[in-house]
Amino acid sequence: MLETKGLCKNFGALEVAREVNFRLERGARHALIGPNGAGKTTFINLLTGVLPPSRGSVLLEGEDVTLLAQARRVKRGIARTFQINQLFRGLTVQENVCIAVSERLGVGGSMLRAAGRRADVLDEAARLIDMLKLGQDADRRIIELPYGRQRLVEIALALGLQPRVLLLDEPAAGIPSAESHILLDAIATLPKDIAVLIIEHDMDLVFRFAERITVLVSGAIFAEGTPAEIAANREVRSVYLGSALDG
Amino acid sequence: MIAATELARRHRLRWWEALPWIASLACFFAFPNYLAFGTQVLITILFALSLDLVLGYAGIVTLGHAAFFGAGAYTVGMMAMHWGWNEPISGLIAAALVAGAIGLASGLVLLRTHGLALLMLTLCTMALLEQAANMGAAWTGGFDGMPGLSFSKILGLFGFDVLYYRSQYLYALAVLFACFAIVRTLVYSSFGQSLTGIRENLLRMHAVGAPVRVRQVLAYTVSAALAGVAGALFTQANGYVNLAVLSLERSAGVMIVLILGGYGRLYGAFVGAIAYMLLEHVLAKAYPTAWQLGLGITLIVVALFARNGVIGIFDSLRRRIERSAR
Numbered sequence: 342m343l344e345t346k347g348l349c350k351n352f353g354a355l356e357v358a359r360e361v362n363f364r365l366e367r368g369a370r371h372a373l374i375g376p377n378g379a380g381k382t383t384f385i386n387l388l389t390g391v392l393p394p395s396r397g398s399v400l401l402e403g404e405d406v407t408l409l410a411q412a413r414r415v416k417r418g419i420a421r422t423f424q425i426n427q428l429f430r431g432l433t434v435q436e437n438v439c440i441a442v443s444e445r446l447g448v449g450g451s452m453l454r455a456a457g458r459r460a461d462v463l464d465e466a467a468r469l470i471d472m473l474k475l476g477q478d479a480d481r482r483i484i485e486l487p488y489g490r491q492r493l494v495e496i497a498l499a500l501g502l503q504p505r506v507l508l509l510d511e512p513a514a515g516i517p518s519a520e521s522h523i524l525l526d527a528i529a530t531l532p533k534d535i536a537v538l539i540i541e542h543d544m545d546l547v548f549r550f551a552e553r554i555t556v557l558v559s560g561a562i563f564a565e566g567t568p569a570e571i572a573a574n575r576e577v578r579s580v581y582l583g584s585a586l587d588g
Numbered sequence: 589m590i591a592a593t594e595l596a597r598r599h600r601l602r603w604w605e606a607l608p609w610i611a612s613l614a615c616f617f618a619f620p621n622y623l624a625f626g627t628q629v630l631i632t633i634l635f636a637l638s639l640d641l642v643l644g645y646a647g648i649v650t651l652g653h654a655a656f657f658g659a660g661a662y663t664v665g666m667m668a669m670h671w672g673w674n675e676p677i678s679g680l681i682a683a684a685l686v687a688g689a690i691g692l693a694s695g696l697v698l699l700r701t702h703g704l705a706l707l708m709l710t711l712c713t714m715a716l717l718e719q720a721a722n723m724g725a726a727w728t729g730g731f732d733g734m735p736g737l738s739f740s741k742i743l744g745l746f747g748f749d750v751l752y753y754r755s756q757y758l759y760a761l762a763v764l765f766a767c768f769a770i771v772r773t774l775v776y777s778s779f780g781q782s783l784t785g786i787r788e789n790l791l792r793m794h795a796v797g798a799p800v801r802v803r804q805v806l807a808y809t810v811s812a813a814l815a816g817v818a819g820a821l822f823t824q825a826n827g828y829v830n831l832a833v834l835s836l837e838r839s840a841g842v843m844i845v846l847i848l849g850g851y852g853r854l855y856g857a858f859v860g861a862i863a864y865m866l867l868e869h870v871l872a873k874a875y876p877t878a879w880q881l882g883l884g885i886t887l888i889v890v891a892l893f894a895r896n897g898v899i900g901i902f903d904s905l906r907r908r909i910e911r912s913a914r
Contacts, residue, residue: 389795415797427795429788435595440785441796443778449798450806452779457599459778480594502796 342367342536343388343419343506348397350380350387350560357383358394359561365506369536370528372551374544374571376581380560381540382424385508389421390414401506415444418505422495422512424540430483434475434494437483438466441501469497472530474523488515496527507531509539513546521546548572556581599776608858612761616754623753624825629865630760631821636845636857637764637771638814643843644852645775646807647787648699651839652710653815655694655717656687658834660816663687665734665829666727674739676748680763680820687816688809690717695808699801711836718834733830737823748824756825763821767814774810775854783807787852844883848890850897859898 343365350358357380365371373381386392388399390411398407406414429437439456442465443449456462470479473493478486483494492515499507513521521543528537528550541547547554547568554571556564564577571577615626635657642648660683667673667682698709721728728734742748746755774780782803785793793800823829832838841864849860867886871879894901 391791391794411794412797412799415795421795423791423795427789427792429785429792431788432784433595436781436784439595440781440793440798443781444796444798448778449782450779450803452774452777454778455596455599455773455776456778456781457596457776462778463595498792498796 342369342402343538344400344403345388346398346400348384348387348399349395350383350392351395357560358387359559361397361557361560361562363555363562365536365538367536368534369538370550370552371536371538372547372554373538373540373557374542374547374554374581375557375563379557381557382510383560384557385421385510385538385540388508389419415502415504419508420499420502420504420506421508422499422510424510424514426483426488426491426495428483428491428494428498433480433482434470434486434497435463435466435479437494438469438497438501439463441498442466442469445502466501469500472500473497473527474520489517489520492516493520493523496524500527500531505535507535507537509537509541511540511542513541513543525550608855609761609765616757616761620754623757625865625869627753627756627760627825629861630757630764631818631825632842632845632861632865633857634760634764634767634821635815635818635842636849636861637768637854638811638818639842639846640851640854640857641771641774641783641811641814642808643846644856645780645787646783646804648804648808649703649707650710651707651836651843652712652714653811653842654834654836654838655710655714656691656812656815657819657822657838657842658714658717658721659687659690659812660684660819661823661829661833662721662728662819663816664820664823665737668737668739668823669729669734670727674737676739676742676759676824679739679824680817683816683820684813685816687819688813691812691815692805692809695805695812699804699808711839714834714836714839718831721831721834729830731831733828735828735830737827737829739824739827760821760825763817767817770810771814772854779803779806784852844887846897847887848897850899850903853897853899853903856897856899863898 345361345363348358348361361384375381383392387394390409394407398405400406401417401419406417429440439462442462446462448459448462470476473496475490475493475497478490483491492512496512512524516524531537539550551568554566554568555562556571556577558580563580564571564574619626639653642650663683663686664679667679694713698706701709722730739748742755742759748755748759782798786800786803790800819833822833845860845864846856848863849858850856867883868879871882875882890897896903
C-alpha cells in the first residue's frame with residue numbers, strides 16, 4: 342500500500358535516511374523501532390511530505406507521491422500524529438477534532454454555515470471523542486489538559502481524517518500506562534484495511550500491537566520480521582532491544 | 589453530545605450581542621452634537637474589524653493594512669473627482685472590489701513569507717501605494733490630496749455631506765452592521781474555524797490536509813475589501829482624501845485599537861476603537877502637546893497586565909467563574 346524505494350535524506354554531510362526500501366501492506370499493524378537518533382521521525386516526515394527526500398521515491402498504492410505536498414498526501418489517505426503534540430492549543434478538544442473532520446468532509450472552507458450547526462461534523466467528532474474517552478474534557482481547551490490527555494487528542498485528530506495509512510509517532514509517550522489501553526482499543530476499532538505504522542519505545546506496547554517490526558539504525562533498515570523473529574535476533578538485541586527489553 | 593451542544597450554543601446569536609447596536613442607536617439620540625465624532629469611531633471599528641480577521645483570526649501579522657483603507661478611500665475620491673460618480677453605495681462596492689483585488693494580488697505574493705519578512709513586505713506594499721498616490725498627482729491630487737468632494741443622497745433620499753452628520757452616522761452604522769454580519773458569519777463558519785487553526789498551529793493544519801495558503805489569501809482578500817469599505821466611508825464622511833489614509837500612523841493606530849480591545853474576539857474592535865478614540869479625544873483636549881504620552885502609557889499598561897485587551901479581561905473572568913462553577 343505505502344512503499345519507499347531507495348529513500349535517502351541528507352542534511353549536509355549528515356545522512357539521516359539511507360537507501361530505505363520499506364513496504365507497508367494494506368491492513369498492516371507494523372512497528373518501526375530503533376535507538377534514539379535512528380531517523381524514525383525523519384522517515385515519517387519523508388513519508389508525509391514534511392521533508393522532501395534527497396533521493397528515492399514514496400509510492401502510495403503504486404502511485405508516486407514523492408512530489409506531492411503534505412496536504413495533498415493527507416487527501417490521498419496518509420495521516421499522522423506527532424512525537425511532540427501539535428494541537429490547536431487555544432481551542433477546545435471538540436474544536437480540534439472538528440477541524441480535522443471538517444477537512445476530511447471537504448467543508449473546511451465553507452464560509453456560510455456556522456461550524457456549530459454542522460451536525461455531520463459534530464456527530465463524527467463526538468464519536469471520536471467518546472471512543473478515546475475524552476468526553477469529560479470535550480469542552481476544555483488543550484492547554485488546560487494534562488499531556489497524556491493531549492496525546493489522545495492527537496490520535497483523535499488523525500482518526501478524524503479516516504486515513505488509509507495511519508502513522509503514529511510515539512503515540513503512547515506521555516500517556517499514563519493505565520490509559521495506554523485506550524490507545525490500543527482505539528486502534529483495534531479501526532477498519533482492518535487501514536495500514537498502521539507505529540513508532541514506539543514502549544516494547545510492551547510494540548509487541549502487543551505489531552504483526553511486523555522494522556528496526557531502523559543510523560537511517561538504514563537493520564532488520565525486519567515478525568515480533569518473534571525480531572525478539573530472537575541477536576544483533577537487534579545487542580544494538581537496541583537488549584537495553585529496551587531489559588529496561 | 590454535551591460538547592456538541594456547547595459549540596452550537598457558542599455559535600448562536602447571544603442576547604448581549606444586540607447591546608453594541610442598541611448603544612450605537614442610543615448615542616444617536618443622546619449625543620446629537622457628537623455624531624461627526626461618532627461616525628469616525630464607527631469607521632475605525634470597521635477598519636479594526638477588517639484587521640481582526642487577518643491578525644486576530646488568521647494570525648497574519650501586518651503593518652500595512654492602511655494600504656487597503658487608502659485604496660478604498662482613493663477609489664471613491666477619484667470616482668467622484670474625475671468621473672463625477674458620487675453615488676455613495678456603489679462607491680462602497682467599487683472600493684471593496686479595488687481594495688479586495690489589491691489584497692488578492694499582494695496576498696498571493698506576500699503570504700509565501702512569514703514573520704519579519706511578511707511584516708516588512710506588508711509595510712512595503714503600503715509605502716508603494718503611498719508613493720504611487722503621491723506621484724500620480726494628476727489622478728490623486730498628490731501631496732494635497734482631493735479636498736472638497738461631495739456625494740449624492742443615499743438611495744436618492746437622505747442628504748449626505750460633511751454637514752449632514754445625522755445621515756452620515758446612520759449610514760456608517762448601517763454599513764458597519766452589514767460588514768459585521770459578514771465577518772461574524774465568516775469567523776463562526778468552518779472557514780473561520782480553520783483560520784483559527786492556522787493561527788494556532790500551522791504545522792497541524794497542513795497535517796489535516798487544509799489548503800493553508802488558499803485560506804490565508806482568501807481571508808486576506810476579504811479583509812482588504814472590508815478595509816477598503818472603511819476607507820471609502822472615511823472619504824465620503826469627510827469629503828476629502830489625502831496621503832494620511834495610506835500612512836504608517838494609520839496602520840499602527842488600528843493595530844493599537846485591536847491590542848487595546850483584544851484581537852481575535854470580534855467585539856475587541858468595538859471596545860478598542862471606542863477606548864482609543866475617546867482617550868485620544870479627551871487627552872488631546874486636556875494636554876494638546878503631550879496627549880500621545882497618555883496613550884503610550886495606557887498601551888504599556890494593557891500590554892503588561894491585559895495581554896488579551898479589555899475583552900480578554902472579561903474572558904478570563906468568565907472562565908474563572910465557569911471553572912469555579914464546575
